[in-house]
Amino acid sequence: MSIVQARVPVVWRPQPRQAEFMSRPEPEALYGGAAGGGKSDALVIEALRQVHIPHYRALILRKTYPQLSDLVDKSQVYYHRAFPQAQYNATAHVWNFPSGAKIYFGSMQYTKDRTNYQGKAFDFIGFDELTHFEWEEYSYMMSRNRPTGPGTRVYMRATTNPGGIGHGWVKARFITPAPPGTPITEEYTVKLPDGTEQKLQRARVFIPSSIFDNPALLANDPGYLASLASMPEAEKQALLYGSWDSFSGQVFTEWRNDPARYEDQRWTHVIAPFTIEALADLPRVRLWLFQAVLGGVVRSGRGGAAVPHQGAVRLHRQAERGPAHRPVEQARRIREAEQNDPLLRGRVIHGIADPAIFDESRGESIAAMMERSPNFLRWSPGDNTRLAGKMQFHYRLNFDADGRPMFQVFNTCKHFIRTIPNLVYDESNVEDIDTRQEDHIYDECRYVLMENPISPPVRCAAPPMPDDPLNLHKRARFYRI
DSSP: OHHHHHHSOOOOOOOHHHHHHHTOOSSEEEEEESSSSOHHHHHHHHGGGGTTSTTOEEEEEESSSGGGHHHHHHHHHHHHHHOTTOEEETTTTEEEOTTSOEEEEEEOSSGGGGGGGTTOOBSEEEEESGGGSOHHHHHHHHHHBOOSSTTOOOEEEEEEOSOSTTHHHHIIIIITTSOTTOOEEEEEEEEOTTSOEEEEEEEEEEEEEOGGGOHHHHHHOTHHHHHHHTSOHHHHHHHTTOOSSSOTTBSOTTOOOOGGGTTTOOSOSEEOOOOOOOOTTOOEEEOSSEEEEESSEEEOSSTTOEEEOTTOEEEEEEOOOOOOOOHHHHHHHHHHHHHTOTTTTTOOOEEEEOGGGGOOTTSSOHHHHHHSTTTOOOEEEOOOOHHHHHHHHHHHHOOOTTSOOSEEEETTOHHHHHHGGGOBBOSSSTTSBOTTSSOHHHHHHHHHHHHSOOOOOOOSSSOOOOOOTTOGGGOOOOEEO
């Protein structure tokens, strides 16, 4: 028996980190981070695990069909070696195995393409380059991940490098909640038909990899490591070291979140909260998602030290995200929040809103609904000049020679901190951000910045006053967006 076993050819042998990824019991697992860790090989092989079961169905996804070619090529090598009688149908992009099992290769170029899989079931679903997908696409396929018959294991696996349109949600789901290799368990409550509630749990995990986990690649291509090391800094940090804080396509590369500097407020855009006093000369901005201090003098509250920062913005309060509301109900909530806020109560507030709320093509506009009694919320359309608004962000994120930026946010504004640094450029409109991302907070803040534009800052020990011929920064106005 040992002689027979010795004659069985080895089709593929995993590296230690690949083996760790493939042995995880969680329903969801993400593998990768840096380049060269053998991500695609592990995904293609993992799909083979249950092909001895006749009703087994697997699906491996890339964003577009042309991107599937490398995965299909790998399958041609490995699958034929492991199962010589297996056949690949190039028209249907499916492997047919002697048992009757099938492994499909598919794509989802547009979010609407997810409906192509409606009504179908797959025991195994694998995503290659997960950050190329949107959350709506991934979450929909979770509903397609179900047993095709008895005896199959139902689970999902994904591989990726940092960067891409899905960078933000992938990081929030797999990277931020727990250290690598630590299961992330969420609890859900389901109401049953009899009225009782049942608590359910679902776990996921992130397994990092890099070129250093793939000695075979280093041996076969010694120059690949040097190629990664010679890339621009953002790409090198992401692809060589697997950094999720610096990646190709990132819009606001200036962003810094350094907890060690929260107190002294230098060389960081995120700071510790402090009490903002109701100073008469301190203009404030009112936004529905957050409140900000704009321009003037910011009093730190620690020793009474005042920090002059003409044109600066400090985000200090952000509302919790909730369900969408009808315009009238939303107006009521905004009015109630303003009346209960000691910094805003009794003030005439100039509201800035997305120009879309003034659309009357389908009847009464949202702006008109909000202006009616008893809320009386009046709005003016924000300046939606997108590239100029983006540059206002860049100008304020820039640090001066003393390490002070003109835009800072309290560390309690979790969703701002989560979304802004993860914004990426649009591949078709390379100067603007990709609007398929979670960009509502960015848009709202952009409208306010465009109401109070500043000139490009100059790095120097004592920054000069910005070019402000209209005295915009001395106007103590309040903004609602």
